[in-house]
Amino acid sequence: xxxxxxxxxxxxxxxxxxxxxPGGWGKRRGDREYSDLGIVxxxxxxxxxxxxxxxxxREHGKRSxxxxxxxxxxxxxxxxxxxxxxxxxLLYVGRSMDTVKQVEIETSFxxxxxxxxxxxxxxAMVELVDGITQExxxxxxxxxxLLGGLELLKxxxxxxxxxxxxxxxxxxxxxxxxxxxDSCANCGGEPGGGDVxxxxxxxxxxxxxxxxxxxxxxxxxxxxxALSAELLSWMSLHGLGEWPEEPPGRxxxxxxxLLMDRVLEHWMEREFKSRRVMxxxxxxxxERAKGG
Numbered sequence: 001x002x003x004x005x006x007x008x009x010x011x012x013x014x015x016x017x018x019x020x021x022p023g024g025w026g027k028r029r030g031d032r033e034y035s036d037l038g039i040v041x042x043x044x045x046x047x048x049x050x051x052x053x054x055x056x057x058r059e060h061g062k063r064s065x066x067x068x069x070x071x072x073x074x075x076x077x078x079x080x081x082x083x084x085x086x087x088x089x090l091l092y093v094g095r096s097m098d099t100v101k102q103v104e105i106e107t108s109f110x111x112x113x114x115x116x117x118x119x120x121x122x123x124a125m126v127e128l129v130d131g132i133t134q135e136x137x138x139x140x141x142x143x144x145x146l147l148g149g150l151e152l153l154k155x156x157x158x159x160x161x162x163x164x165x166x167x168x169x170x171x172x173x174x175x176x177x178x179x180x181x182d183s184c185a186n187c188g189g190e191p192g193g194g195d196v197x198x199x200x201x202x203x204x205x206x207x208x209x210x211x212x213x214x215x216x217x218x219x220x221x222x223x224x225x226a227l228s229a230e231l232l233s234w235m236s237l238h239g240l241g242e243w244p245e246e247p248p249g250r251x252x253x254x255x256x257x258l259l260m261d262r263v264l265e266h267w268m269e270r271e272f273k274s275r276r277v278m279x280x281x282x283x284x285x286x287e288r289a290k291g292g
Contacts, residue, residue, distance in 0.1 A: 065098040180204025197221040
C-alpha cells in the first residue's frame with residue numbers, strides 16, 4: 001500500500017497548527033483566568049441547573065469545570081457545551097474546579113452526536129483520551145489527534161471503523177507506547193512474511209524464531225494475517241488523515257480493529273465502556289463491534 005495525499009482541509013485547517021492557537025487563544029489573562037480551545041469530553045449534572053464538564057484544552061491540559069446555569073432554558077450557552085463540541089473558552093481558575101465564563105463554538109459536531117453509529121465511534125475516541133490524560137498536563141498533540149479524528153468522522157462517516165483504530169494507533173504512539181510493527185518486538189529481526197504473530201506483552205509483532213518458543217518473554221501471541229500486518233506497517237508510517245491507496249477490506253478492518261481493542265485493554269488494564277456498548281447495541285454498523 002502506498003501513501004495517498006491527505007484531504008486538503010487537513011493541511012489547511014488552522015486549528016491543527018502546532019505553532020500556536022489562532023486569534024491568541026490559549027493564553028492566560030492574569031492569574032485567575034485563561035482562554036483556550038477546548039473539546040468537551042464528558043458532562044455531569046450538578047444540582048438543578050449546573051453541569052460539571054471534563055474538558056480537554058489544547059494548551060492547559062484536561063480540566064474539570066463548572067458551567068453554571070446551563071441546564072436552564074434561558075441559558076446563554078447551555079447548548080454550546082455538549083460532549084464532543086470544540087469551542088473557544090474563557091475559564092476562571094477555582095480551588096477545586098474551574099468555572100466556564102465564556103464560550104464561542106468552533107465546531108459543534110452535532111452530525112456525529114446525532115448518528116448513533118458515529119456517536120459510539122466518537123465515544124470510543126473520547127474515552128481513550130480521557131483515560132490516558134492527567135488533569136492540568138498539557139498535551140497539544142493529543143488535542144490535535146482528537147479534533148482531527150472527530151473531523152474525519154464528520155467528513156467520512158463510512159470510514160468510521162478505519163478512522164477510529166488508526167486514531168487509537170496514533171494516540172498510543174503520542175502517549176509513548178509505539179507498537180513495534182516493522183521489526184520483531186523481541187529480538188529486532190524481521191517479523192517474516194505471510195501471517196505473523198503479535199505479542200500483547202511486548203506490544204508488537206514477533207518473528208518466526210520467537211514465535212516458535214525460543215524466548216519466553218513474548219507471552220500470549222495473537223495471529224495476524226499478512227494484509228493486516230501490512231496495514232499496521234502502513235499506519236506506522238503515515239499520519240491520521242492520510243488514506244491507503246487501496247482501502248482495506250472488511251475482514252482486514254475487522255481484524256485490525258479487534259487487535260487494537262485487545263491491545264488497549266491490555267495496556268490500560270481495564271475494559272472500555274464504549275466498546276461494550278458497541279457490542280451490545282442492536283444495529284451498530286461496526287464490524288468491530290461484532291467480534292468476540
